[in-house]
Amino acid sequence: QDCQKLSEDVQNAVLAVATVYYWLPKGQGTTLRKMVRDATTEVVEGMIQLTDTILNAPAESLSQEQLISTGGVWEACEQVCNLPRGEYNQAAVVSALAAYLGVVKDAVEEMENALVEGQDPYGDIMEDEELGFRGNRDTYWSEADRQLLSSCMGLMKASKACLKKVLAAVKAHGKADSPEQIAQLDDLADIANEISPSVDELALSMYPPVNPLAVRLNHTQEASLMNFLHFCRTSHVCPPSEEGWVQFLTGAVDHNVNKVKNFTQGQL
Numbered sequence: 001q002d003c004q005k006l007s008e009d010v011q012n013a014v015l016a017v018a019t020v021y022y023w024l025p026k027g028q029g030t031t032l033r034k035m036v037r038d039a040t041t042e043v044v045e046g047m048i049q050l051t052d053t054i055l056n057a058p059a060e061s062l063s064q065e066q067l068i069s070t071g072g073v074w075e076a077c078e079q080v081c082n083l084p085r086g087e088y089n090q091a092a093v094v095s096a097l098a099a100y101l102g103v104v105k106d107a108v109e110e111m112e113n114a115l116v117e118g119q120d121p122y123g124d125i126m127e128d129e130e131l132g133f134r135g136n137r138d139t140y141w142s143e144a145d146r147q148l149l150s151s152c153m154g155l156m157k158a159s160k161a162c163l164k165k166v167l168a169a170v171k172a173h174g175k176a177d178s179p180e181q182i183a184q185l186d187d188l189a190d191i192a193n194e195i196s197p198s199v200d201e202l203a204l205s206m207y208p209p210v211n212p213l214a215v216r217l218n219h220t221q222e223a224s225l226m227n228f229l230h231f232c233r234t235s236h237v238c239p240p241s242e243e244g245w246v247q248f249l250t251g252a253v254d255h256n257v258n259k260v261k262n263f264t265q266g267q268l
Contacts, residue, residue, distance in 0.1 A: 018040060021037060021040040024036055028089055029092060029182045029183075029185060029186050030186045031089055031092040031093050031096055031185065031186050032084060032089045032092040035083060035095070036083060039079050040080075043076040043077060045076075046069070046072045046073040046075075046076040047073060050066070050072070053065045053066045053069045054066060088176060089176040089185050089186070090170065090175065090185060093170055093174065093189045094167065094170055094171055096189045097163060097167040097170060097188070097192055098167060100163055100193060100196050101167055103196040103200075104159050104195065107156065107196070107203050108156050108199075111153060111156065111203050111206065112153070115141075115153065140208055145210045147263065148210065148215060148260065148264070149206050149210070151259035151260045152256075154252070155202065155222070155256040155257065155260065156199055156202065156203065158253050159195055161252070162195070162225055162229060162249050162253075163192060163195065165242075165246075165249065166188065166237070172237075173237045173239060174236075174237050175236060180236075184231075184237070188228075188235065191228045194224040195224050202215070212264040215260065215264060216264035225249075229250050229253075232246060
């Protein structure tokens with residue numbers, strides 16, 4: 001009887017959590033709604049997994065799987081407690097931009113470390129009997145490669161700077177008082193979401209043996225960055241006081257893209 005009562009309470013609690021999510025007005029912002037949906041899904045899926053482990057365990061036993069599943073439910077519930085507060089969608093977009101910035105920072109740092117003069121970018125990979133010794137020239141950058149890659153690094157750093165500056169602008173000026181402001185914040189988050197994958201693609205094309213044509217075709221974040229900066233400039237998060245850095249970063253993106261194009265002109 002105690003177990004039946006507990007099971008009913010759990011079922012009601014899970015249904016209540018799902019109901020709260022469906023009560024969240026879509027007009028509060030898609031970025032916020034996605035975060036709440038993901039957090040709700042983790043709680044529900046965690047309870048499903050815990051229930052399965054209990055059903056599959058012998059009676060009156062406590063298994064390691066049950067302990068792990070219980071911890072998973074606690075962790076999911078803690079994530080709910082960390083959902084944005086205050087101006088909800090503004091806080092949600094700040095959280096999303098910070099996450100994208102972290103990914104790009106990691107990519108830039110990894111490539112900077114690999115580009116250290118004389119360093120083998122594959123130095124952490126063991127020698128393979130079939131592939132032969134690590135002295136293969138295809139595992140190193142030539143001087144021409146490094147000239148091209150310096151422009152690529154400039155483009156990656158511009159991506160990091162764009163995300164960092166827009167994140168600061170959203171923190172300082174972002175509002176969620178009107179449907180238009182909420183929609184602008186969501187659009188900024190959506191466009192920013194395209195930047196980190198394009199940075200990763202560019203970084204992958206930079207590893208030796210470098211294919212200049214692949215590098216030229218993989219500087220795809222140019223469109224994303226320009227769209228990002230243009231949209232920021234026309235949104236409420238960019239008052240006149242912020243326009244200087246937008247113009248500067250637009251020029252920086254143009255400059256590095258043109259350098260990449262010049263270095264790879266002969267590949268077309």
